Amino acid sequence: MGFNEVKMFILALFTGSSPDIAAKCETLAALDLSPKIQITSSKTVSEKSDLPAFCQIQGTIKPHIGFEARFPIGEWNGKYFQAGCGGYCGQILPDRETHSNSINHALRRGYAAITTDGGHQSDNIGDASWATNPEVEKIYAGEVIPHTHAAAFQLINEIYGRKPSYSYFSGCSNGGRLAAKAAQEYPDLFNGIISGCPVLNLSGNGGILASWVLRANSDASGNPILDDQFKDKLPMLEQNAIAQCDALDGTTDGAIQSPEKCYVTLDEIPACGQKKTKSCLTEEEKTVIRKLYDGPINSVGEKLFYGIPPGSERYWAVWHLGNKKNPSIGTRLAEGYLPFLGFPDDPANYSAIEFDLDNDLLKLETQGRLLNAMNPDLGAFSEAGGKMIMWHGQADPLVLPNQSIDYYNDVVKKFGKQSTENFFRLFLVPSMGHCWELPAALPDRMNMLQVMEDWVENGIEPTKIAVHSSVDEDDNSLNAKEGQLHPYPSLATYSP
Numbered sequence: 406m407g408f409n410e411v412k413m414f415i416l417a418l419f420t421g422s423s424p425d426i427a428a429k430c431e432t433l434a435a436l437d438l439s440p441k442i443q444i445t446s447s448k449t450v451s452e453k454s455d456l457p458a459f460c461q462i463q464g465t466i467k468p469h470i471g472f473e474a475r476f477p478i479g480e481w482n483g484k485y486f487q488a489g490c491g492g493y494c495g496q497i498l499p500d501r502e503t504h505s506n507s508i509n510h511a512l513r514r515g516y517a518a519i520t521t522d523g524g525h526q527s528d529n530i531g532d533a534s535w536a537t538n539p540e541v542e543k544i545y546a547g548e549v550i551p552h553t554h555a556a557a558f559q560l561i562n563e564i565y566g567r568k569p570s571y572s573y574f575s576g577c578s579n580g581g582r583l584a585a586k587a588a589q590e591y592p593d594l595f596n597g598i599i600s601g602c603p604v605l606n607l608s609g610n611g612g613i614l615a616s617w618v619l620r621a622n623s624d625a626s627g628n629p630i631l632d633d634q635f636k637d638k639l640p641m642l643e644q645n646a647i648a649q650c651d652a653l654d655g656t657t658d659g660a661i662q663s664p665e666k667c668y669v670t671l672d673e674i675p676a677c678g679q680k681k682t683k684s685c686l687t688e689e690e691k692t693v694i695r696k697l698y699d700g701p702i703n704s705v706g707e708k709l710f711y712g713i714p715p716g717s718e719r720y721w722a723v724w725h726l727g728n729k730k731n732p733s734i735g736t737r738l739a740e741g742y743l744p745f746l747g748f749p750d751d752p753a754n755y756s757a758i759e760f761d762l763d764n765d766l767l768k769l770e771t772q773g774r775l776l777n778a779m780n781p782d783l784g785a786f787s788e789a790g791g792k793m794i795m796w797h798g799q800a801d802p803l804v805l806p807n808q809s810i811d812y813y814n815d816v817v818k819k820f821g822k823q824s825t826e827n828f829f830r831l832f833l834v835p836s837m838g839h840c841w842e843l844p845a846a847l848p849d850r851m852n853m854l855q856v857m858e859d860w861v862e863n864g865i866e867p868t869k870i871a872v873h874s875s876v877d878e879d880d881n882s883l884n885a886k887e888g889q890l891h892p893y894p895s896l897a898t899y900s901p
């Protein structure tokens with residue numbers, strides 16, 4: 406036995422892992438695999454106490470997609486998991502649990518998993534300056550999906566000597582958009598696709614809505630009117646919305662299941678007098694809040710996109726509140742989308758606040774065709790036997806849930822309800838904000854991958870999905886602790 410073999414044998418003794426797989430992992434970087442994959446590091450990792458021993462492979466997939474793959478050394482379940490990157494991507498983030506890029510939950514289930522940076526590198530949220538390169542932009546738009554899939558299959562074959570028996574794709578936000586794109590444009594690659602809070606209409610959400618929010622919330626000097634200090638008033642706004650909207654869905658459970666039925670008024674909230682407190686609103690604040698709830702309109706009052714849903718107020722702090730020095734994430738994303746992704750010509754020195762809702766809408770169409778994932782023709786995906794679960798927080802104030810509802814309805818219009826339910830279901834999650842980025846209200850935990858496996862591998866249709874909260878136990882503002890999601894148009898039920 407050489408030194409490496411002894412090392413692998415000892416590793417196998419301690420981890421119950423396969424010395425064969427471990428040895429292959431350690432020598433992978435030295436192999437001349439393919440001109441399309443450049444491996445910078447491949448090694449066994451067994452010291453992470455919350456993870457099974459795995460082969461950690463890092464490198465680049467041509468043309469320029471940074472990746473990390475994690476393949477179990479011990480019990481591989483024979484399956485493949487691919488994550489879609491969130492936001493404007495740019496980072497790999499395999500360990501950021503619950504983020505769109507995370508893969509550890511799949512690794513724990515025995516998957517060979519991979520996550521990528523979407524084809525460019527940037528660690529600055531909202532930075533989309535990389536998108537001035539049209540080739541890089543196309544990778545981000547969707548081509549990252551097949552490039553990554555092909556490379557991962559090759560690595561899996563190299564390590565395990567065979568193809569995976571099932572393949573899954575999962576992502577949230579932009580990763581959810583990529584998930585839908587996978588079903589629409591690469592229908593043969595995945596058996597199961599999980600699309601969370603997807604920004605399907607990226608040009609509408611990132612262009613029209615984001616510029617509207619920025620403009621609505623900017624004073625004459627460009628400072629936000631609802632700034633980071635405004636977070637103290639959010640509990641009051643949330644209570645105001647829940648008081649008016651909770652019962653309209655038929656169940657008073659602290660959650661708003663039918664936000665579309667509710668027009669929130671601010672009439673009950675006292676106006677601020679001389680002394681400003683956290684339980685009053687100024688006229689200026691009321692005007693902004695009204696515009697956020699109502700959503701973008703043009704100068705003749707035509708509605709151009711949805712409004713921010715009632716019940717999402719607590720999440721505004723994370724996505725929409727900031728100050729001039731540290732703009733909100735929503736503002737940073739808007740200042741990335743419109744100058745660098747929104748128009749074909751990437752106008753120089755452009756600010757999202759300049760977007761003209763009367764004259765500029767058509768200018769978003771070309772890039773919308775590239776980036777949006779709104780094509781309802783899932784015929785090829787359905788014929789290939791694929792299944793897709795889409796889910797969306799009904800209190801998502803960043804990527805509005807209506808675009809998932811519209812998409813679902815478009816697919817039903819094309820295939821009929823019964824046929825659609827054979828391959829595609831949408832689950833709305835009341836009180837949930839955008840993905841898992843922060844302690845959510847309720848619920849914050851559900852096992853979509855398990856539900857997807859059951860559907861794909863065992864033919865168990867997802868008719869209800871259990872959800873529960875594991876954070877905010879002390880927060881009594883919402884009293885539901887456990888619940889069940891049902892396929893849209895049925896609504897979720899929460900325990901009283």
Ligand SMILES: [Ca+2]
Pocket residue numbers: 650651652653654655656657658659660661662
């Ligand atoms: Ca309710």
